Amino acid sequence: MFSIRICFMAIRGLLANLLRSLLATLGVIIGVSAVVSAMSILEGANRDILRRFESMGADQIIVMNGSSQRQSRQAVLPSLTEDDATALQSCSLVAAVAPEVQASTQIKYFNRNMGVTVLGTTEAYAGINNYNTREGRFLTAEEVRAERKVCVLGHKVAEELFGETTAVGRRVKINAMPFTVVGVMEKKGVLGFRDVDNQVVVPITTAMKRMFGMRNVMMITAQARSRDVLEAAIQQVKRTLRAEHGIRAGSDDDFLVFTQEQFKAQLADVTKIFTVVLGSIAGISLVVGGIGIMNIMLVSVTERTREIGVRIAVGATGWNILVQFLIEACIISVLGGALGILLGLLFADFLENFTGVLKTYTPASSIYLALIMATVVGILSGIYPAYRASRLDPVEALRYE
Amino acid sequence: MGSSIVRALDGVDLAIREGEFVSITGASGSGKSTLMHLLGCLDRPTSGLYEFDGRLVHKMSDRQLAAIRNRAIGFVFQTFNLINRTSALDNVTVPLIYGRKTNTRAAAMEALRRVGLAERARHKPSELSGGERQRVAIARAIVNNPRIIFADEPTGNLDSRTGRQILQVFHALHAGGVTVILVTHEMDVAVQAQRLIRMKDGKILEDRVVDDALRGEMEAADERFQLPQAMARG
Numbered sequence: 001m002f003s004i005r006i007c008f009m010a011i012r013g014l015l016a017n018l019l020r021s022l023l024a025t026l027g028v029i030i031g032v033s034a035v036v037s038a039m040s041i042l043e044g045a046n047r048d049i050l051r052r053f054e055s056m057g058a059d060q061i062i063v064m065n066g067s068s069q070r071q072s073r074q075a076v077l078p079s080l081t082e083d084d085a086t087a088l089q090s091c092s093l094v095a096a097v098a099p100e101v102q103a104s105t106q107i108k109y110f111n112r113n114m115g116v117t118v119l120g121t122t123e124a125y126a127g128i129n130n131y132n133t134r135e136g137r138f139l140t141a142e143e144v145r146a147e148r149k150v151c152v153l154g155h156k157v158a159e160e161l162f163g164e165t166t167a168v169g170r171r172v173k174i175n176a177m178p179f180t181v182v183g184v185m186e187k188k189g190v191l192g193f194r195d196v197d198n199q200v201v202v203p204i205t206t207a208m209k210r211m212f213g214m215r216n217v218m219m220i221t222a223q224a225r226s227r228d229v230l231e232a233a234i235q236q237v238k239r240t241l242r243a244e245h246g247i248r249a250g251s252d253d254d255f256l257v258f259t260q261e262q263f264k265a266q267l268a269d270v271t272k273i274f275t276v277v278l279g280s281i282a283g284i285s286l287v288v289g290g291i292g293i294m295n296i297m298l299v300s301v302t303e304r305t306r307e308i309g310v311r312i313a314v315g316a317t318g319w320n321i322l323v324q325f326l327i328e329a330c331i332i333s334v335l336g337g338a339l340g341i342l343l344g345l346l347f348a349d350f351l352e353n354f355t356g357v358l359k360t361y362t363p364a365s366s367i368y369l370a371l372i373m374a375t376v377v378g379i380l381s382g383i384y385p386a387y388r389a390s391r392l393d394p395v396e397a398l399r400y401e
Numbered sequence: 402m403g404s405s406i407v408r409a410l411d412g413v414d415l416a417i418r419e420g421e422f423v424s425i426t427g428a429s430g431s432g433k434s435t436l437m438h439l440l441g442c443l444d445r446p447t448s449g450l451y452e453f454d455g456r457l458v459h460k461m462s463d464r465q466l467a468a469i470r471n472r473a474i475g476f477v478f479q480t481f482n483l484i485n486r487t488s489a490l491d492n493v494t495v496p497l498i499y500g501r502k503t504n505t506r507a508a509a510m511e512a513l514r515r516v517g518l519a520e521r522a523r524h525k526p527s528e529l530s531g532g533e534r535q536r537v538a539i540a541r542a543i544v545n546n547p548r549i550i551f552a553d554e555p556t557g558n559l560d561s562r563t564g565r566q567i568l569q570v571f572h573a574l575h576a577g578g579v580t581v582i583l584v585t586h587e588m589d590v591a592v593q594a595q596r597l598i599r600m601k602d603g604k605i606l607e608d609r610v611v612d613d614a615l616r617g618e619m620e621a622a623d624e625r626f627q628l629p630q631a632m633a634r635g
Contacts, residue, residue: 005498006498009487009498012486012487012491013486016486306482307484309482310476310478310482310483310484311495311499312467313441313476314470314471314476314495314496315468315471315472315496315499316467317463317464317467317499320467395444398443398482
């Protein structure tokens with residue numbers, strides 16, 4: 001009851017000096033809003049990336065071009081080939097293998113055309129990714145072997161070019177080359193890092209030799225027989241590729257192997273770094289904010305010396321005065337924190353709507369954290385001024401001009 | 402109060418009984434303010450004894466002093482010392498809050514009614530006249546029903562007519578059984594009390610009952626008294 005009344009007293013005091021209170025807490029407002037919006041962006045990006053990782057199976061082993069030696073400054077030449085994919089197929093712990101190449105180009109059907117991603121792969125792609133056709137069928141092994149000019153359209157591509165009418169059997173031009181549509185994929189959204197609905201799948205052989213003249217594949221997805229043998233399968237994949245590439249013992253791999261788990265772990269590492277950086281910025285801005293509040297509280301104590309004298313004269317103890325000024329500092333700071341949260345949320349929302357690319361997500365923990373930090377800043381910056389107020393001699397204070 | 406024995410300042414030996422109306426007078430620096438601060442439990446004597454209501458004040462903790470000031474003592478100041486940003490009612494409520502009273506609103510309104518200011522309760526000090534402000538200050542001093550009121554130059558910032566009205570309030574309080582101690586350097590105010598203590602250089606120069614003889618003497622000496630005082634005030 002008593003502290004509630006002191007709170008009311010403090011709030012009334014602050015409202016009487018609204019502008020000054022706001023300016024005092026400006027540092028906290030800016031600090032908190034920066035933290036909240038940055039955390040929203042970070043967490044939004046994190047969730048977006050995680051969602052993509054999770055769209056790939058947990059039993060997948062992703063092999064990419066590149067060197068595992070981080071210090072290497074030389075541009076890494078692509079090393080993966082179709083033969084590697086064939087070699088991996090004979091691994092005992094690997095259930096299925098799908099090599100991939102991709103390129104951006106135009107697809108055309110009569111007068112309609114659109115920009116698409118062409119994915120060159122094999123018949124195993126649909127099964128590994130659990131990604132099925134809703135119309136017609138997927139590529140066959142025969143079509144891949146024979147470099148056939150057939151394609152499977154992504155959901156959005158089919159809608160765009162054919163609307164309600166059936167696409168299977170039609171002839172389209174991809175990169176100015178005629179292809180026959182054999183199937184349309186189900187609606188899926190994102191898979192890995194691609195928007196597969198906006199993708200056209202063709203045999204990898206056709207893409208590499210007939211369309212783009214490529215010699216290397218960009219990525220090979222190998223599916224382990226089960227999650228239990230994932231680690232063993234990774235070792236098997238590495239051994240096989242090293243043998244294929246003729247790498248001697250002691251030399252580094254000329255390829256990179258990832259699993260969903262590793263991607264997630266790396267993401268967590270990156271997130272941690274960002275969090276530490278953000279935390280330091282937040283810490284600095286809150287220290288600055290705290291100094292602002294401490295400054296204004298000291299001014300307030302000096303200004304209200306007589307008032308403090310009167311309060312002591314009518315029966316306030318030093319402790320009462322201390323608590324009153326501490327609460328005032330906390331209210332200023334928490335007010336700043338609340339405004340900062342609001343501003344941060346608005347800013348994150350604005351960024352998401354304005355850019356259209358950034359996804360933001362504000363974790364509830366960031367809001368609790370901001371409020372707790374604002375309270376702590378309030379207490380820390382209020383202690384000294386409140387202590388000074390509580391130690392005033394009433395006789396001196398009443399005489400103060 | 403019963404028979405409080407007071408020893409303060411430089412060899413000051415003084416007893417004030419419950420229900421008395423005492424004025425303390427003297428020039429600036431005569432020690433009258435210090436005496437009031439000691440009597441009002443705002444300060445402790447560096448040496449000597451002060452017994453308030455049978456309790457030794459110089460041995461009390463700050464917390465105990467605060468409790469005495471809150472419950473048994475009311476202060477009225479020359480410059481009113483109201484908190485300007487809150488209403489008259491809120492100002493009167495302050496001692497009740499520190500006394501951890503409930504139903505403070507009703508008690509504060511009652512105190513304002515006693516000083517005839519109930520209808521101005523919502524006004525801020527800046528919207529009130531000097532006399533009204535001093536009434537608010539008195540309401541604040543009496544809201545916890547103290548047994549003793551200290552008034553430090555309560556009419557010093559008021560014109561003489563308003564000053565007389567404020568003194569009437571003190572007379573009414575005294576009639577209601579409250580001990581009133583009035584600190585002033587104006588003799589015409591001082592002689593309103595029943596007993597007059599004149600201070601000089603930290604000592605009691607004179608301690609006497611105010612009677613018609615003194616009032617007559619005061620009127621005769623009016624000019625003599627007022628002139629040096631006005632000069633001393635600058």
